[in-house]
Amino acid sequence: MKEIKLQVPNAGALSNGLSNLLKRFSNLEKQILIKLNNDSIESTMSNMQKSVVKFHRMELGNLIQPFQLEQPMYIPLVIADKLTKVLDFFGDSEIEMTIKYDKVEEKDVALMIQFHNSSLNMELMCSKISLFQISMKITDVILEKLSSTEDSLYSIDIDAANISKLKNLASNNINEEIYFIAGSNGVIFKGDGFEYNLDPSNIGTSDKYGFSKNNIKNLDNEDYTMFMLKERSLFKSKDGNTLVVISKLIE
Numbered sequence: 646m647k648e649i650k651l652q653v654p655n656a657g658a659l660s661n662g663l664s665n666l667l668k669r670f671s672n673l674e675k676q677i678l679i680k681l682n683n684d685s686i687e688s689t690m691s692n693m694q695k696s697v698v699k700f701h702r703m704e705l706g707n708l709i710q711p712f713q714l715e716q717p718m719y720i721p722l723v724i725a726d727k728l729t730k731v732l733d734f735f736g737d738s739e740i741e742m743t744i745k746y747d748k749v750e751e752k753d754v755a756l757m758i759q760f761h762n763s764s765l766n767m768e769l770m771c772s773k774i775s776l777f778q779i780s781m782k783i784t785d786v787i788l789e790k791l792s793s794t795e796d797s798l799y800s801i802d803i804d805a806a807n808i809s810k811l812k813n814l815a816s817n818n819i820n821e822e823i824y825f826i827a828g829s830n831g832v833i834f835k836g837d838g839f840e841y842n843l844d845p846s847n848i849g850t851s852d853k854y855g856f857s858k859n860n861i862k863n864l865d866n867e868d869y870t871m872f873m874l875k876e877r878s879l880f881k882s883k884d885g886n887t888l889v890v891i892s893k894l895i896e
Contacts (some may be wrong), residue, residue, distance in 0.1 A: 652710040656735035677725040700888040797872040
């Protein structure tokens with residue numbers, strides 16, 4: 646077993662950053678597989694039906710003092726918010742985090758995290774990486790293929806205000822299926838009792854794309870570019886830190 650010691654200037658600030666990360670996945674899973682890089686934290690999760698895949702990257706900035714990993718480290722947590730709850734015990738104090746890890750299938754996987762300052766010591770046991778095999782596979786292999794826009798039929802920009810409107814409209818839909826419909830009148834978001842003209846531009850193609858209304862909840866209220874492909878829609882945030890893939894419902 647190996648270990649690495651990380652210096653955290655403010656436990657509360659790190660807890661807040663991780664809480665924001667966890668909220669982005671709350672509609673998908675209560676568990677999470679975190680991928681720790683030297684300058685960022687990433688996660689890629691999907692719902693049980695695999696009809697949504699979501700990726701988000703959080704830059705570490707000054708949350709943790711600079712450190713050097715030989716390769717990315719995976720931190721598996723069945724109860725995702727246990728990590729933030731432990732950090733909250735330390736308030737805004739400076740702490741040392743020691744991650745004990747080992748090799749599992751050629752990857753560095755965290756087994757335990759120890760937290761320490763002058764007045765408090767705590768430990769958090771990580772979960773078995775075997776519970777996250779699908780998430781790890783998506784992270785390492787599938788995400789690159791899913792995020793390809795090479796064969797997209799069309800793309801449009803959707804700002805945060807319109808993302809919020811789409812989610813509100815979808816929540817009021819009676820039936821499960823909602824649609825993006827492209828044609829000469831632009832791109833229309835259509836449900837049981839509404840048609841919202843999302844982009845009036847003639848995008849030069851005709852397409853009808855149906856998907857589950859619940860899946861759109863996984864979009865965050867930020868600016869995206871939506872790429873429409875035959876079997877999936879792909880939402881890439883403008884800052885490049887969030888990616889949401891929503892599969893087409895089988896007709």
